[in-house]
Amino acid sequence: MWLEADGACRLAPCLYTVTELSHSSPDHAPPATSPVPTEAVALGWQRLKPWLIAAAALLLCLLLAAALHGLAGEVRYDDVMKAIAGTHELDIVLALMATAASYLILSGYDFSALAYAHARVNRGTVLLTSFTAYALSNTIGLGPLTGGAVRTRLYTAAGLKAHQVAQVVVFNAAAFGLGITAFGAVALLWGAPEVAGLVGLPPELLQLGSGLLLVGVGVFLALCRRQRNLQIAGRWRLRLPPAGLAVRQLVISAFELTASAAALWFLLPGERIDLPAFTAFYAIAIVAGIISHVPGGVGVFEAVMLMATRNDVPADSMLAALVLYRGIYYIVPLVAATALVLGWELKSGVGTPIARAATRLSPRLLAALTLVAGLWLIASGVTPFTEDAREMLATLNVPLPLVEASHFLGSVAGLGLLLVARGLFHRLDAAWWAALVLAVVSAVLALPKGIALHEAGLLATLAVLLVVSRKQFDRRSSLLSMRLEPGWLIGLGAVLAGSLWLLFFAYQEVAYTHRLWWQFELDAQAPRSLRALLGVALAGMAYGLWQLLRPPVGQAAAPTTEDLDRAAAIVAANPRADACFALTGDKHLLFSPSGRSFLMYGKQNRSWIALYGPAGDKAEWAELAWRFVEMARTHGGRPAFYQVRPASLPLYLDCGLQAFKLGEHAHIELPGFDLKGAKRANLRSGMNRGEREGLVFEVIEGEALEAALPELRAVSDAWLSRQKTREKGFSVGRFDEDYLRRLPVAVARREGRILAFANLLVTAPAEEAAVDLMRHLPDAPPGTMDFLFAKVLLHLKDRGFQRFALGMAPMAGMAERRHAPRWQRLGRLLYEHGERFYNFRGLRSFKDKFEPVWEPRYLAAPGGVAPLWVLLDLAALIGGGTKGVIGK
Known part of the structure; x- marks a missing residue:
């Protein structure tokens, strides 16, 4: 029987990776195929294309910048x-x-x-x-x-x-x-x-x-x-x-x-x-x-x-x-x-x-508007005010130190707005306060700076819009903890270079001398602009150097027993069965500040992969997702969320990730489940045969489970030996006594001896259940796993559970392979050269026998070729390293 051949992996949440392919039964493996040259060419082109596009864009920008500089030389500010x-x-x-x-x-x-x-x-x-x-x-x-x-x-x-x-x-x-x-x-x-x-x-x-x-x-x-x-x-x-x-x-x-x-x-x-x-x-x-x-x-x-x-x-x-x-x-x-x-x-x-x-969407819009305001302030800082403004400042007898200070501070505030714009995009409350203060102060300074009414109007509008949108910036964080990506630092350098060009354009008729730095007069506008640009440059360089040289925040630590106990309390109240995988102990745990939610993840090479997404208080999910993405990017990693549900996709799209469909997940509606009908014949026959063979079903936990652990280990070791495989991890359970102690285990006994077992992934709300490990002795009677599986379903139904998760069918629900999205074709090229191949249609057909409800599952990851590297690193995580990807 199919369940007997590989019960643990088939009924656990299935993975579209090389690791799963190596778990396929030889009877279902299609013939090996050779690499397709066109796919290799496509992969090479995919890697080169971003660099070629960037080079062409840079060349175009340089040519146009030279042309613009030549044309601007004929124009006066x-x-x-x-x-x-x-x-x-x-x-x-x-x-x-x-x-x-x-x-x-x-x-x-x-x-x-x-x-x-x-x-x-x-x-x-x-x-x-x-x-x-x-x-x-x-x-x-x-x-x-x-x-x-x-x-x-x-x-x-x-x-x-x-x-x-x-x-x-x-x-x-x-x-x-x-x-x-x-x-x-x-x-x-x-x-x-x-x-x-x-x-x-x-x-x-x-x-x-x-x-x-x-x-x-x-x-x-x-x-x-x-x-x-x-x-x-x-x-x-x-x-x-x-x-x-x-x-x-x-x-x-x-x-x-x-x-x-x-x-x-x-x-x-x-x-x-x-x-x-x-x-x-x-x-x-x-x-x-x-x-x-x-x-x-x-x-x-x-x-x-x-x-x-x-x-x-x-x-x-x-x-x-x-x-x-x-x-x-x-x-x-x-x-x-x-x-x-x-x-x-x-x-x-x-x-x-x-x-x-x-x-x-308001944080995105306000971040863009803040960027515009910051650029406006820096540009106005390196250009002279109008003759009408000069006359008005002289008429009002505005003190010269106030004019100088407003000009200098306004420009530095512009740089500050550029820096906090990223924090606004990430909805940081500290960025909101900083942007509001900078906008209000800059709006006030715009008047002595040069009667810049349009500038003051834009900044005042920004301040009002920030006040109106206050509750959208609910992520408590420090601006000092915010790390800018290299792209932002390059952007700041481009702003400084553009400001320098604008300064020379505005004062091209002013001959440079060292005395300009020390001239403080109302009409000395070039010196004032020089000092403002110097302030912006020094502040920008200092911030950039601090960003580049600051030490990393540290490596993620393995979860302690206390961490697992905290996670177990959250899992117990969680309606989703997949949260139980946090208890395996092989993943890092990221808790919310309140401790009511957590996110489990693994690290392999540059990939930071969260499994299933946050669990716990839904109000904290967005914050956890953001924290995880920022933590990964802080370390130069690529963040990803594996096997996420459609309802939670907006969380990851807001973080700048893209959704890639992995397949479809099946679950059985337990209230209407029974063993009647032709499609249930195998389970019904297996259960009846098991009863005739004298098999007895039992769910053990607590002291009974503790006493049975040595016998369960013997069953597991025998199963692994017969399958010629080793333990996996991450999204597939492994035999670990601390892990098994935290969940009930269903066993099939004969004359008191345990012949097979399955640990149950269950939580207190009794909404969704699943099984992880399903293992049996080589001498167990035929049909033992069918007996155990049928009994588990009926037991969970009697306990009032609403759904039983059958796991994912990779590639299910997608277009024909020839017309599949490009990233999926390239992914298949990377995965199709394992020792054994996965039976996509067979798995979907098997699960269809249970008449399940199908729901899509996605990988949320950066675009480009990043999903391919994520899936490769995911395979290594599951297999326990590169050796686990290649072998069993």
Whole structure:
């Protein structure tokens, strides 16, 4: 019988790893296959692709930075400020209207994506989701990730399934790419003569290229009309949208790109470049910003627009328009989206899933707004105030020390806002207090600093929004314990480099001398800016060095007996049976400050893998998840959560992780369970045969279990010897007397002798139960394990348990292997060369005989190739090291 061959591993929660594959029975193992060369090439490309993209983006940024520096040398800072001040109020109003129209039209992307995914969502929810997602992604960049996280949270709360949300995110990204291609081609076809002068190519060649692009779009529409699925390279299957939906989306893209281009076009001086040619330049600049991977395309977008329009628009006027455009199209929507989300919270509370999901987005939005405010403060610190501000400061007789101090402290406060923005993203209460204090102080200092009313308005708005969102920052932590990743430190270096360039640009006519550092006059603006930038640089370097040189917080210790006792008390009150795996003693335990919750995890190489997620008080789960992710990243590790349930996915998505489906988990509804019917024939026959053989079922614990431990060990050793395997760990139980003492054990006896046993994973709420170890003597009668298993189910039913967990069927519920997601194909390549192979279909078929309820299980991990390394390290954790992965 199948249960007799490998009962312990089959009925324990199953794992999609090499370790489990090595536990498969030889009778079920498919023939070995050789590596697929194309998969090896794909794996190599997957590793190289991020580096190649980064190198291309860096090269693009360097080329554009050099071009921008050359163009800026022909422009004076005062001329740019005069051009900004001279912009007509009507043009600003028109730009605001075009911005509003653009964001409204952008919601059409989401409506089309929902139609493609065959999903229905309330119109108000779609508008809120679209506006919030685009306001955040336009400012931060990485649209599919930042905007995708917003859509995942809000659309999931609206009732969409995970695959529908994924389709919405992918459709938005693909629709944008198709739209900008089609619209840019039309604009290039129209404005080819103007663009030709920029790129140095004949207009006819550009028109030919744009015509070919339009033909390609036409072919795509024809495919949408003729078929619903497109096979790509024989591996990927793309479900094409209906032709009507594709055409509608192209129209939406055309109107949206026109509106967003018009928002900048209205800010140009009276003699404007023709709109068709301008939109072609605009589309090219947008694409360049996306390719650069720079947040918001800052600098890259400006460089392309300056180069593209240098023959038609004065550089100072173009720079002025670009500065205003950044404020109107990026900052204003971000402020509005943050206020809208917080207003929703004040109006609706947290009574509905949408309201709860929306309010949980406020930390992300406030973190982005804090970043913008910090950049604004640093930029204003290295640039002079206006002549009107100087006259007003002189008229009001503001003391010079106050002007100097406000300028210096305001710049350092800007750096502080950049640093605490990360803490706001992680919802730290200390970061909230720091951001609030810095925003209020900076808003006050903005007045003596240079009568910077716009700056004061932004900071005051930030302070108000922080006060409104106070209860969202509920994670008690110290800012000193926050560790910045290398990416953040590199970002700080880029900010300092950009500020230095802006300083030289603003004061390019001022000759540098050492005396500048000691000049303290109201008109001595260059010295004031030098000192402010020095303060920012010194503070930033000190913080960066402290981050790099501070010692690690230490290694995780093995759980003590006291830790296991604390965990056992939490497990006893937990409704989920899988929490019992914390009692095996081979995993680290992370407790909440209150001690009412814990998280179990293991470490292998750079992977920190939490098993099943937090257990205990649900109110503390988010905090535990965040603490675990930050702890792993502090040590340079990759955090992951293994076998998590769909209901808890938002916890891990909020931590910046991605969900990868592992398979489906089965459980039996015990109240309706019995041994009747054809599908229960084996269990019924095994139980009857066991009774005829004189087998007796018993559940032992306490003193009876203590006395039986030597006999149980003899059964376990005999089973391991016959199976020619060794003990596993982590998500599979092992014979350990301390572990077995904490849980009841079901045994099958004959004439008082124990022939087989199974330890029961049960808790006080009697909601879910499972078995872990199932082992028997070689001379046990045939059908002994069926007898034991049937008796266990009936015993648990009589005890009032509601569910019995059968464990996971790896790969169950997924698409055909050939069309599986890329990470799964690469994962199979890594796992398919073990000594034995896993019987995916056989396991699913066996569990189907119990007519179970199936539920997906996921791996929450960073993107890219990280899931592959996590699964490899997971296999080593379960197998007890690399040797356990290769052998049995």
